[in-house]
Structures are given as C-alpha cells and as structure tokens.
Amino acid sequence: MTVALETRNLVKRFGGFLATNDVSLSVRQGARHALIGPNGAGKTTLINLLTGVLKPNSGQIILGGEDITALPAHRRVRKGLARTFQINQLFGEFTPLESVVLAINEREKIGGLAWAPLVAHTKVVEEAAALLQRFGLADVMGERTVVLPYGKQRLLEIALAIASKPRVLLLDEPAAGVPEEERHEVLAIVRDLPADVTVILIEHDMDLVFSFADRISVLVAGALFTEGSVSEISADPRVKAIYLGEDA
Amino acid sequence: MSSASETLMSSTAGKPETTAMALLRRRNSWRAYEIVLWLIAFAMIFAMPSKALILTEITIVALFAVSLDLILGYAGIVSLGHTAFFGLGAYAAGLFAKHYFAEPVTGLLVAGIASGVLGFVTSFLVLRGSDLTRLMTTLGIGLMLAELANQMAWLTGGADGLSGVIIGPILGQFEFDLWGRTGYIYSLVTLFILTWAARRLVNSPFGLSLKAIKTNPVRASMVAIPSRHRIVAVYTIAAVYAGIAGALLTQTTSFVSPDVLAFHRSADVLLVLVLGGVGYLYGGIIGAILFTLLRDWLSVITPQYWMFWIGFVLIVIVMIGRENLARWHTFLPEPLRRAMTRIANWRPGAKIGGSR
Amino acid sequence: MLTILFDGVAYGMLLFVLACGLTITLGLMNFINLAHGAFAMAGGYITVVLMNRYGVSFYWCLPIAFLVVAAIGLVLERTLYSRLYSAPHLDQVLFSVGLVFMSIAAVDYFMGGQQQLIHLPRELSGRWEVFGVGIGKYRLFIIVICALLAVALQLALTKTRFGSQLRAAVDDGRVARGLGINVPVVFALTFAFGSGLAGLGGALGAEILGLDPNFPLKFMIYFLIVVTVGGTSSITGPFLAALLLGIADVAGKYYVPQIGAFVIYAVMVLVLILRPHGLFSREGTR
Secondary structure: EEEEEEEEEEEEEOOOEEEEEEEEEEEEEOOEEHHHHEOOOOOOHHHHHHHHOOOOOOEEEEEEOOOOOOHHHHHHHHHHHOOOOOOOOOOOOOOOOHHHHHHHHHHOOOOOOOOOOOHOOHHHHHHHHHHHHHHHHHHHHOOOOHHOOOOHHHHHHHHHHHHOOOEEEEEEOOOOOOOOOHHHHHHHHHHOOOOOHHHEEEOOHHHHHHHOOOOEEEEOEEEEEEEEOOOHHHHHHHHHHHHHHHHO | OHHHHHHHHOOOOOHHHHHHHHHHHOOOOOOEEEEEEHHHHHHHHHHHHHHHHHHHHHHHHHHHHHHHHHHHHHOOOOOOOOHHHHHHHHHHHHHHHHHOOOOOHHHHHHHHHHHHHHHHHHHHHOOOOOHHHHHHHHHHHHHHHHHHHHHHHHHHHHHHEEEEOOOOEEEOOEOOOOOOOHHHHHHHHHHHHHHHHHHHHHOOOOHHHHHHHHOOOHHHHHHHHHHHHHHHHHHHHHHHHHHHHHHHHHHHHOOOOOHHHHHHHHHHHHHHHHHOOOOOOOOOHHHHHHHHHHHHHHHHHOOOOOOHHHHHHHHHHHHOOOHHHHHHHHHOOHHHHHHHHHHHOOOOOOHHEEEE | HHHHHHHHHHHHHHHHHEEEEEEEHHOOOOOOOOOHHHHHHHHHHHHHHHHHHHHHHHHHHHHHHHHHHHHOOOOHHHHHHHHHHOOOHHHHHHHHHHHHHHHHHHHHHHHHHOOOOOOOOOOHEEEEOOOOEEEEEEHHHHHHHHHHHHHHHHHHHOOOOHHHHHHHHHHHHHHHHHHHOOOOHHHHHHHHHHHHHHHHHHHHHHHOOOOOOOHHHHHHHHHHHHHHHHHHOOOOHHHHHHHHHHHHHHHHHHOOOOOHHHHEEEEEHHHHHOOOOOOOOOOOOO
C-alpha cells in the first residue's frame, strides 16, 4: 500500500492549549478517508497544519514520501495538496471562469507571465471550460462570483481545488450551508471525484461520512482517538458515546 | 454585465470553450472611453499648442499615478513614500544628462533602472507587516532619500536644486522647443507606451494573480500563487514607472529640486489616483486631468491657499465614500445611464465577436 | 555632553506628551491619524494668540490650550473621525492628510507663514550652571511637567475605572459593549484627551520646536516613530521611544548635522523590519 499523506507526532499549541496532540496519521493512496470528531476536537487546526496555514510546534508532515513540514502553503499546493474551506474562500469580483483559469495558470506555472492576455493560453481556457462544464458552472461562468447562489459557489470552491490537479484533496465540510435543493449536486461532485485522487473529508454529517468514506479517523481533544473501517467505527461503542455525549 | 453575457451565452449555446474564449477576449479588448481618451490626448498636440506645458504636467502626473495604481490597485499596498522612486528617477535622469549623455530616451531607461533597483530592494520591506508598518516604511524611505538629496549638495546641488541640466534632442532627432510642444509629444508617447504595457500586464495571468492576492490572500496561496514573488515583481515594475515619470519631469523642465522627493508629492499622487478611481489603470490618467485642472483653477482663485481646498476635496471624497464616487453614474436617470454604459462598453468588433 | 543629554531628555519628554494621544488612536484604536500634529499646532497657536494679542499669562495658556484643543478633538471625533473607525486604512490616510492640508492652509491664511515667537516668563528663561552642565530653566520646567503627566497617565490607565474601560473597549469592542461600557463615549473622551495633550505639548513646545504652518508635516514622522518604535502595549514603550528619539535627535543635530535626520529614519526603518510590533513591545518578536 502506498501512503499518500502522513503525519508523524504532530503537535500544535496555542499558548497553554494543546490543539493538536501528537497526531500520527497515515492516509493510503486513493483512499476516501474521513476525519470526524466533536466540536473543538481540533479538526480545523489539523487541516491548517497540513496545508501550511499554521506551523506545527513539532512533528512532520510527509506528502508522497517527501517532507513538506517547512514548505509555505503555496508550495504545498504545487506539490499536489489542495483543499476547500468550510466557509467559502472565493474571489468575489472574479467570474468563475477567471477563478478557474487562475488556478490552472498557477498549476501550469504560467501565472507569472505578464505579457500575453489570458485568452492567448488556449489550452488553459479549454481545460477551464471543460471543468466548469463538469461542475455545472458553464452557464454562469461569466457572472461575478458574489451574485451566484450558495450551492454554485460551493461547487466553485471544489472546482478551484480540483483545478490544481491535486494528489491529495482535503474537503472541509463540503456540503456545509448548502440549501437542501442544491445539496445533491454538491454531493454528486464529491462522489464522482477521480479515483486516483486521495480524499480526506472533514465532516459532521454522519450519513455522509458512512456513505462516502472507506476509512475513518476519530479526533478527540486534539488527539487521535481511534481509527478503523466504516463498520468498525460505526460499531464502536466509545465513538457512539462521544457523539451521544456531545448531543446530550 | 449579466445581460451582455446572456446574449453571448445564447449565441454560443452548448460550446463552453467558445463562450469562455469569447468572454476572455472581451475582457481585454479596448473600451470606447480608452480610445476616445487617447485620441483627445493626441489631438491636443494640434488643438492646444499653447497649453503644452500644463498638458505635459498632466501626462507626467498621470504616469506617476498609473505607477501607484499598480501597487495600490493591483497589489493592495498603501504607500506614503511613492515619490521616492519618482524623485530618484528625476535625479538619476538629471545627473546622467549632466555628466554623461544628454540623449533623453537613454536617460529614461537609466532612471527607470535606478528606480527599479531601489524598488526591488525596498519591496522586501513592504512584504511583511500591517498597513501601518508598510506606511511607515515607505514614508521612512521617502524621507531618507529627501534627506540625502538635501545633504549631498556636492552631487545634487542641495536645496537649490540641480541646475545646468541640458537635454539633447530626442534620439538625436527632435530638439526640445521653448513652447514645450516636443516635450508634450515626448511625454505623451512615453505615457501611451507604458500604459499600453501596463494594460497588457494587468490583463495577463500575472495581473489576474495580483488581483487574486489583493482580494483573497488566503485562497490565493491555496491555488499555489507565490504571493511574495508577485508582489516583489509588481513593486519593482511600479518603481520603474515612477522613475521614468520623474525622469520626464527633469527632461521637460531641465531642472531637479528636492521638491521631487517632498512628502506632499506622495500625498498628491494618492489624491490623484483616488480622484480617478483605484484599480482600473485609467484612474491615474483621469485623476491627473481632474487634479491638475482643479489645482490650476484653485490657484487662480486663491493663489496661496489652494492646499486648503485640496485637503477639503480629500475629506469630502472619503466622507462620501470612494465606492459611491465610483458608482456616480448609478445616480443618473435611468435612460442616460443606459446610454452611457452602452457607450463605455462599446468596443470595435464587439458585434462580430458576439454573433459568431 | 551632559547638556546635550539634558536637552535631549527635555525634547524627548515633549515628544512623548505630543505623541501619546496618537499612541491610543493609532496604536489601540487602529486609526491611522496623520493629522495628530495639527492638534499640536492648534495648541501652539492658541498660546501665541493669547499671549501676544491678549497678554494672557503663559501659565494660564497651558490649561487653556489643553481644553480648547480637547474640545476641537471632541467635535471632530464625533462628526468625522468616528465614521471612519472601521474604514480601510487608505481612507483614514486620505482623510487625515486632507485635514493636515486644510489646517496648514488655514493657519497660513490667518497667522501668516512666518515662525511664531513667544516670550517666556522671566523666571523660566535663562539657565543654571550645575557642575558645568547647562540646565535650561524652561527645559527643566518641561521635564517636570511631562514627567508628572507620564506618571499620571500610567496611573490613570492602570488604576482608574475609565482606564480599564478603555482597555476593554479596545481589546474587544463587542464584549465591552456587552459589559455595559459605552464604547463610543469612551473612544470620544479618549480621543479628546489625546488631542488635548497634543495641544498642551504644542503650547509647551512652541518655544523649543518652533511654530509655523508646516508644523504638522514636519513633526508627523516623529510622532509616528514614537508610536511605532515604542509599540502600543503600554505607556512605557512610547515613553522610552520618545526619550531615545529626543536624545538621538538632539545629539545627532549637534554632532553630525549632515546626516542626523537620515540616521533617525534609517533606524526607524530598521526597527520596523526587525520588530514590526515595536522595540519595547512584549509581543515584538512574534
């Protein structure tokens, strides 16, 4: 089994608070790996550590066998680690077309070219159009992003991550905040992600987790509580207790 | 915007690549207002030869403001010391002409390179920190240069300024005349070439990535944009532009004084840009026209105290809100507004592109 | 040598009083107020007018300058500044530069462009020679007043109810509001008080710093240095920064007049690069 992404003894402190406590996680190539845990378990901190938004106090992050702990965020993306955000992080005044073209440009390392107009890079434009088509955004590709319905924005959020052709994709609650009638569209996209892309899903919605994931890690209070297959985790009484405890 | 793209959509239904290509092509086609602006600017050579001096001044201020727009409007850096590059360019051009070679185009290049080097070096200082630290660093660098120019009298002539600058004919062909007509043509051509280049720059992948950094730095880094490199690059380019603007001032007036480094120039150029609008490149040019006319008019009615009214204008702009000023046309009656949008968005060949 | 040190301390103390209002607006309220010097200038001109035209005693001028400028500050805060607290920094810069330009032109119009002179009371002019050190009486007077003010300020910020309200309002406006603190009033009073101090500093400094319409621009950078170098986590930071700047400036102008100002700007840029939160800030290295 090839390991796509691995963390070794990852620790992050905020003052005296231990947000990530010695997390060693290993994600198989092509996996659908879900990361669950009650509120405040440190899921978002872990994501931020993985993507380089935060620097760990100690520990290592290894992507495809390469230590990326010291790399800044944008270099990690270039190495094939993309993410979506729990709350949309989009370019409000850009059109979806411009946004996707931007992401593809950077992936193709032509984002620093300052002379030819966007339209001159035909291959990029064709790829962008195809991607937008696939995500059901073709008919709004010329609108300003801020005026799009939330579900469409959510799709664009995922499209931007896909545009950088990641080996590992971190999805932070992809369906969060999407109205019911637009939800299936987002879920369909998530389900149809290419099989060779390793997906790490952070999610609250247990139905979604159980239907999508093939492996689940449970985080509690910053530490890795347990890990297993869907059937193992769903049968684990301790996991149930944690969630029931939170609900009660 | 939306109606325009809908018509595009319907005409090219089912072909997303074609739509995408058409949309992006529209993005950098010349707008009517741009063409009109340049036509008028060049027509002024013949229409108002007696006003060549003030026209030259507008052109130089415009280039300076376009340069500021590159870093403020496209990279989001608020600078209070942009005149450092303008002033360095002015002195570089003056000294170069005085001691080495009097041909002005070479002087422009030399000044541009000098300012570019300073811009590149200082760009690393504006990468970090908050708006306030950036303000202070840019302001500090500007003041340091002003102080240097003042103290190094053996080189710069100190407070009296650098005199005895004699500028040769442009490319050895065109002599500067007393009425400033050659000067205007020369400055205008320079402005046109540089604005055209800046236009390409902002419409390129590089320009798109700059806007991305400015709108959402978090996401920008998550689509793999190396923000620091891009900001260093645009800051350097803007410094080159400002240096060339300063050099134009030296060459058209045959004189440099420490005034080119004074704080009020940094403030003025901010006002110019804000008057014209930040972030679409022509704001600098339109602002320069408004600012120069305004100042001229004010200095006629209140010779000593025009500064008061400039300050007043600044405060009024802020209080009304820059966004509201940018949307001034939305306060017009509907038919007039629609006609204006149509004129402003009209571009040659638009129909052909749309019906394909 | 010691005379220079003494003059430097006096100058630094003066800078502290002038700039400490800015520490609050710029440092704590995060408002880039480049017009702070205009308030100081107002204090200076009030003193000049009262003394030279109406023969008011210098000692009376100081509190009057404080009060009048504080009132001006209060009015401007309520009408204009308060609308821009959450505006982009660019807007704050434009606005305050506009205010500076207006004040310069207005003062020029009413008072003329020349340097203003005030005649200090006889007991404050002249100097004592103590062990070969020249102690200017007026400078000693300034040191005493400013030191008292600094101590009073420190106590006011840490020990009084208003001080804790201010710190709460600055830390988290929403929470403070929840605690029943009237944040706008706290801000307005603080702004007025800071402006008043600038006015007082302007009145005290008219003799030493010189007073002409360009005052706000000439000293803007000094005030900003005090705040950025000193940091904003306490009163002590700016106080030390002001002293350092005062001594460095006086010494620089005396020993190396050619490059004095240059060195100061260079040091400021260096400090900003190395410790963007200020030299004396506890969070400086973050």
